Amino acid sequence: MKKLSILILLLNFNLNLAAKSNCDCASELDFVYEQIQTTASFKDQIKGEKKLMFKENYQKLRAQMKDEQSKLDCFWKLNQLMSMVQDKHATLTENPSSLDEKNLQNSSFIARYRETDEFKNFPRSDRNLDELAKSLDGKSLDEVEGVYTIGSKLKMGVYRVAEDSLVGVILESQDEIWEPGQIFAYLKQSNIDSHFDIMHYGTNQKNLKFSKAQFFDHGMLFPSVLKENLKNNHAWIDKAAEDSYQLSNLSDDIQYVWLNSFSRTTKPKDRDALISQIQTDLTAKNLIIDLRNNGGGADKISLPILKELKKKKVNIYVITNFFTGSNAEMTTVRLKDKFDAIQLGQRTYGAISYGSNYGKSFNSPSGLFNFYPTDMRQREFIEFEEVGVQPDVKLNQESDWVEQTIAYIQNSDK
Known part of the structure; x- marks a missing residue:
């Protein structure tokens, strides 16, 4: 049984690992070392003593690469170097293999794939699965260990190895x-409680990905990776996109709007329609702005909405979850700073200070990995990078979050 040196030291477990070990990781590391230094975040943060520490860590990692590395081991090391910079927008992922959308619809291709070394030597656990499933049965929603569903077709057991x-x-x-x-x-547990650095595979293309400081809360690891016994996931808003950007009345003095995205390619018409609604229909003294699931977008969508809201005398309550990111996080901060808004729900994602203006990415020397850099910054939000914007009021998972917000407003009015 082959063992991955760094992962064994890090995770302290025995696995049947992929036999494929053809990654020239030293050149991949050199690539990441050079690329990360071009980012706005590196230039902001890695100076003086930190720059020396960054170089020392690079040299230490490179010294471990005299021999060929497995792809898995290499990917972990590359992300350890990247993790020295706080920048959730900058990412390194494995380029997908032959498992593209077209091939996944081809039963003959899938049958051939299952006979390949890539499939047969895919990393495996040596645990007895029946015994493991029994040991994980009944784990509470607040324990990261347990049984999860991944979409509708997969079931996963998460177990502790250290x-x-x-x-x-x-x-x-x-x-x-x-x-x-x-x-x-x-x-691996990060330095923030209930947060994990997660190296995982894409569900469809099985390419390696890295999720930094992923928040685990009440049985939810990712939006599609949920504890088997999770009946209601109130943090996540499960609505059709068509329901967004619609101002609605919840009571005589409370109105509501869900802003699911600030995409500059899909939302200009919705923005303009909402602004017209605000002008004519926003009459209640309280407005709930729901930013759950909003992964961000552009100021040209969010700022005109805030500008119109500024003309109204309205108390604003903003709901966020961990998947409120980027420009939606900026909007949360602006609502709190400029409108005295109350934030309810969960912390936001923490990808707020940096972004990519050009959307370019670069393949590593081997072509195995792809680096997506950041080239723009907004320094006023740096304190929220990776840690997110913390809510003024944490909402529990026992009931609907809009209903909890309504109750909070009503109690505040008494």
């Missing part, structure tokens, strides 16, 4: 590209 490290293994699969025993994710 005090700060866990592994997620497929327990059941109705998806032909996955099979029980294969590893889906590696989790």
Whole structure:
């Protein structure tokens, strides 16, 4: 059984690992080392003593790469170097292999894929799956260990292998590209409570991804990775996109709008329609702005809405979840600073200070990995990078978050 040196030291567990070990990780590390230094975040943060520490860490990692590295081990090391810079927008991912959308619809291709070394040697756990499933049964929603569903076709068991490290293994699969025993994710406790650095595979293309400081709360690891016994996920808003940007009346003195995105390509018409609604229909003294699931977008969408709201005498309450990101986080801060808005719900994602103006990305020397840099900054939001914007009022998972916000407003009015 082959062992990954860094992951074994880090996670302290035994796995049947992929035999493929053809990654020239030293050149990949050199690539990341050079690329990360071009980012706005590196130039902001890594100066003086920190720059020396960054170089020392690079040299220490490179010294471990005299021999060829497995792809998995290499990917972890590359992200450890990147993690020295606080920038959730800058990412490194594995380029997808042949598992593209077209091939995934081809049963003959999938049958051939299951006979390849890539499939047969995919990283696996050596745990007895029946025994593992029994040991994880009944874990509470507040424990990261437990049984999860991944979409509608996969079931995963997450089990602890060290005090700060866990592994997620497929327990059941109705998806032909996955099979029980294969590893889906590696989790390591970050320096923030209830947050994990997660190295995981894409559900469809099985390419490596890295999620930094991912927030685990009440059985939700990712939007599609949920504890099996989670009946109601009130943090996540489950609505059709068509329901957004519609001002509605909840009571005589409370109105509501869900802003699901600030995309400059899809939202200009919705923005203009909402502004017209605000001008004519916003009459209540309280307005709930729901920014859950809003991954961001552009100021040209969000700022005109805020400008119109500024003309109204209205108390604003903004609901956020962990998947409120980027420009939606900026909007949250602006609402709190300029409108004295009350924020309710969960912390935001923490990808707020940096962004990509050009959207360019770069392949590593081997072509295995792709680096997506940031080239723009907004320094006024740096304190929220990676830690997110914390709510004034945390909402619980026991009931609907809009209803809880209504109750909060009504109690505040008494």
